[in-house]
Amino acid sequence: MVATFEWDEQNGASPGSKSHAITNGNFGNVDDKNIDITVEANKIPRGENSYSKYISGHFSGAYTLIGPNGKLWKSAGSLPSGVTLKATMTVTYATPTKTATGDSDIPTVEGSALTVQFGDTEAQATNNTEATVPCYSAYYRCQLQTTGSAPTGAIGAQTITLKYDES
Amino acid sequence: MSEEVEYPRLIPWMARFERGSTLSQFDPSSGKETLFREVLLRELKDDLLNFTVGNVTLDMKEGSFIIHENGKAFKLIPSCGKVKEMMDEYGLEEERRRSKLQGQILKRLIYFRRRSTDFGADVKPDRIVYALGWQATVDGRNVKHILYIHPNGDLVLG
Numbered sequence: 001m002v003a004t005f006e007w008d009e010q011n012g013a014s015p016g017s018k019s020h021a022i023t024n025g026n027f028g029n030v031d032d033k034n035i036d037i038t039v040e041a042n043k044i045p046r047g048e049n050s051y052s053k054y055i056s057g058h059f060s061g062a063y064t065l066i067g068p069n070g071k072l073w074k075s076a077g078s079l080p081s082g083v084t085l086k087a088t089m090t091v092t093y094a095t096p097t098k099t100a101t102g103d104s105d106i107p108t109v110e111g112s113a114l115t116v117q118f119g120d121t122e123a124q125a126t127n128n129t130e131a132t133v134p135c136y137s138a139y140y141r142c143q144l145q146t147t148g149s150a151p152t153g154a155i156g157a158q159t160i161t162l163k164y165d166e167s
Numbered sequence: 168m169s170e171e172v173e174y175p176r177l178i179p180w181m182a183r184f185e186r187g188s189t190l191s192q193f194d195p196s197s198g199k200e201t202l203f204r205e206v207l208l209r210e211l212k213d214d215l216l217n218f219t220v221g222n223v224t225l226d227m228k229e230g231s232f233i234i235h236e237n238g239k240a241f242k243l244i245p246s247c248g249k250v251k252e253m254m255d256e257y258g259l260e261e262e263r264r265r266s267k268l269q270g271q272i273l274k275r276l277i278y279f280r281r282r283s284t285d286f287g288a289d290v291k292p293d294r295i296v297y298a299l300g301w302q303a304t305v306d307g308r309n310v311k312h313i314l315y316i317h318p319n320g321d322l323v324l325g
Contacts, residue, residue, distance in 0.1 A: 002177060002295065007286055025287055055286075064204040069281070076289060131204075157288030165279040165298075167203045 003166050004061035009033040010054040010122070010139065014095045025055060025160065027144040031096040037154055046082075046152070050144040051096045056122045057137035059130075063166050067129035070116030070164040072140055073107040077158035082150035085158065087142040089114050091123050101143045106160075114140075116164065137162070178221040178297055178318060180278065182206045185214035203278060210276060218276055220299045223316055227274055230301055232314050234322065243314070243324070274301040277313055298325075 006021040011031050019033045027050035028035035028042035035042050044050050059066045072089065079085060087106035107113050116137050119125035125138035144155070179192040180203070190209065193200055206218070217233075218225045224233040232243040277300040284293045300313030315323040 002280060002282065005282075005284055005293075057284075062200055062202060064202050064207075065279075075285070077287070159289050160286040161283055162286065163281065163283040165281050167279040 002061075003059045003063040003066060006058045006060075008056050008058045008136070010056070010093050011096065014093055016054070016093055016095070020058065022055070025053065025142075027051075027053065027142075029098075044144065044146060046146055046150050047148040048146060049098045049100055051098055052094075052101050052141055052143040053096065054093050054122075054139040054141055056125075056139050057116070057162055057164075058134060059118075059136070059166075060134040063133065065129045065131055065165075065167050066135055067116075067118045067127070067164055067166075070118065070128070070137065070162070071110060071113035072116050072137075072160065072162050073110055073113035075108075075110075075159050075161040077156060079158070080151045080155060082147040083155055084145050085142060086145055087114065087140060089116055089138045090141050091119075091125055091138050093122065093139060100145060101141060103141065103143070106142065110161075110163070113163075116140075116162065118164075177295075178316065180206075181219045182209070183216045183218075184209060185216060188213070206276065206278075215276060218278065218299065220278065220297050221316055221318075223299060223314060223322070225276070225299050225301065225314075227276065227301065230274060230303075230312065232299070274303045277302055277311070281315075300325075 008018050008020050009022045010016040010018050011033055022033045024034055026035040026037050027044065028037060029044050029050065030042050031051040037043065074085065085106045086101055086103040088103040117125050118127055118130035118135050118137055120132045120135060122136045122139050125136055181192065182190040190201060190206060215227045217227055222235045224235070226233060234241045234243060277298065279298050281296045281298060282293060285291055295318065297316040298313050299316060300311065302309065302311040313325045315325055317323070
């Protein structure tokens with residue numbers, strides 16, 4: 001079998017709590033996983049930021065090694081004017097807030113993708129390869145930032161791709 | 168290659184060693200999986216003859232790839248020229264003479280799956296490309312040949 005993979009998300013006051021196998025990475029005016037963007041209270045006011053999100057890759061099942069060559073980037077979807085998606089890989093979880101993370105725009109081509117490392121836990125994900133079962137990628141910290149000129153409504157579909165070697 | 172191809176999740180491997188023993192990713196009778204690390208462990212003490220992924224067999228003695236297709240077998244030698252020219256190019260003949268491994272150069276097996284998985288909206292099924300090859304240190308230089316096996320049948324020598 002190939003390794004079993006799922007996306008996890010950490011939420012709440014540090015050290016937070018983890019939810020496995022999240023179904024979407026929607027951004028919102030709330031610190032939560034699987035955000036329903038049709039709920040009025042979850043919508044991000046124009047000119048404000050979303051709560052930052054901490055998402056990780058979770059590997060289990062049968063494998064010899066996860067990694068190397070871990071990469072993460074935004075592979076599809078365009079953002080409207082006044083909206084930017086910021087991202088980085090980090091081993092440090094902090095309570096999600098709406099304060100700007102200070103991260104750069106997420107790469108949109110594989111050639112400049114964020115480097116993804118792996119470890120027993122997200123906090124220990126500093127290795128190019130990891131043999132422990134299960135193991136995790138570092139946190140993909142991301143945040144949607146808007147300006148006053150951002151359009152009303154959902155931003156449209158965005159696709160994030162994680163690429164890695166496994167054996 | 169089209170991104171719309173439906174990728175099978177798994178192309179199993181099989182290793183053949185000296186004295187006729189084999190190791191399959193899935194036991195033919197029980198279906199139990201053997202991890203690739205078992206090949207690496209046995210590679211050190213047993214002589215690995217070849218390693219097969221799908222329709223491609225890597226000959227560990229020669230370093231060549233044998234592609235089985237429609238009942239025929241094609242041999243792909245990782246060189247743009249003749250075998251001897253390739254050996255000369257990489258200094259393999261000289262290394263072979265120096266080698267104490269009965270004229271063979273110590274090659275290390277390379278095998279991995281390169282997996283891409285999406286998140287968010289409009290996600291595509293996972294894409295998995297299989298990589299099969301060898302690496303050797305020849306005259307202090309790193310020589311590596313990898314054949315990428317796409318489940319839609321494409322083969323790319325890297």
